[in-house]
Amino acid sequence: MKDKGVTWKKVKRYRGIYLMLLPVVAYFLVFSYYPLFLGLVNSFHKVKLLGGSQFVGLENYQEVAQSAQYQQALVNSLIVGIGTFLLQFVWGLAIALFLNEVKNKVVKSLIQTVTYIPYLLSWAVVGGLWITIFSPTGMINGILEMIQGADYQPIVFMSEPAFARAIMIFTGAWKGAGYFAALFLAAIVSLDESLYESA
Numbered sequence: 001m002k003d004k005g006v007t008w009k010k011v012k013r014y015r016g017i018y019l020m021l022l023p024v025v026a027y028f029l030v031f032s033y034y035p036l037f038l039g040l041v042n043s044f045h046k047v048k049l050l051g052g053s054q055f056v057g058l059e060n061y062q063e064v065a066q067s068a069q070y071q072q073a074l075v076n077s078l079i080v081g082i083g084t085f086l087l088q089f090v091w092g093l094a095i096a097l098f099l100n101e102v103k104n105k106v107v108k109s110l111i112q113t114v115t116y117i118p119y120l121l122s123w124a125v126v127g128g129l130w131i132t133i134f135s136p137t138g139m140i141n142g143i144l145e146m147i148q149g150a151d152y153q154p155i156v157f158m159s160e161p162a163f164a165r166a167i168m169i170f171t172g173a174w175k176g177a178g179y180f181a182a183l184f185l186a187a188i189v190s191l192d193e194s195l196y197e198s199a
Contacts, residue, residue, distance in 0.1 A: 015037075026067070043060055043061070044056065044058070044060070063160075076165065079169075083169040084176070087169055087171065087173035088177045090181050091177040092176070092180025093184050095177060095178070095180075095181035095184075095185075096183075096188055097184075098111075099112060115177060116179065118174055118177075118178060119169040119175060119176060119178045123175075126171060126175050127171075130167070130171045132164075134157040134158055135158070136155070136156055
């Protein structure tokens, strides 16, 4: 009984904070959780453009699971996701180890800033940047044209299946490596110096 009284006192004490949280909770309920719930309910129905909807159970899920396009998209997503994680993990660890060895504070701060900035950029900016670099008139094709001469035919990297996965993995890792490096560097700095040297 005493605990309930203490809890109610805390609620009364912080009621101003709880009231300030209400608009945030309402926002997430209306714009995130309600559409999520509605989408889940609709996934079990066959919805017509005009008229009502008909409950079909798991039929929509079975149709999607049997689709060759879905299976290929799932494989692509797994390859890109795992590849991006592994590359940015290794890349981030390498940057962190390198930064730990740099003694000049100005150089260290500059490298940290340059490697961390891509993580702060939105995917729209990162996508636009790399689409421009890999475009037929972009930097990569410009370098290849300088090497091969005037008869060089530009490669449309973003529509070539051979390059699509690799480009997506590379750009994802480029964006996230700085964040991983910051995490690893924080862990390395917190290690006891004698343990780090003996390892």
